[in-house]
Amino acid sequence: MKTCKEFCDCISDYLDGDMSEDMCRLLEDHLDRCPPCQLMYQSLATTVEICSKSMPAEIPDDVRENLRRFLREHCGQDSCEPKKGV
Numbered sequence: 001m002k003t004c005k006e007f008c009d010c011i012s013d014y015l016d017g018d019m020s021e022d023m024c025r026l027l028e029d030h031l032d033r034c035p036p037c038q039l040m041y042q043s044l045a046t047t048v049e050i051c052s053k054s055m056p057a058e059i060p061d062d063v064r065e066n067l068r069r070f071l072r073e074h075c076g077q078d079s080c081e082p083k084k085g086v
Helices: 004-009 011-017 021-034 035-053 061-075
Strands: none
Touching: 004 011, 004 021, 004 035, 011 021, 011 035, 021 035
């Protein structure tokens, strides 16, 4: 039996569609019976919806150039790639 914390920790995966069907059913059953987890789910679902509808922010040219300069100095390129094996 999973705890509320364990269910709440996987709500993002559920909203992203990154969860097995069995786990989806377990989470949905839990949400049907647990008002605090329902509130957490609704809060996160609303946040995701608002963020997906918002317009991407335009980055001013000077900020963009400062970021590129920082990346070149610290990574040796215009973008940092994650280190392999980390």
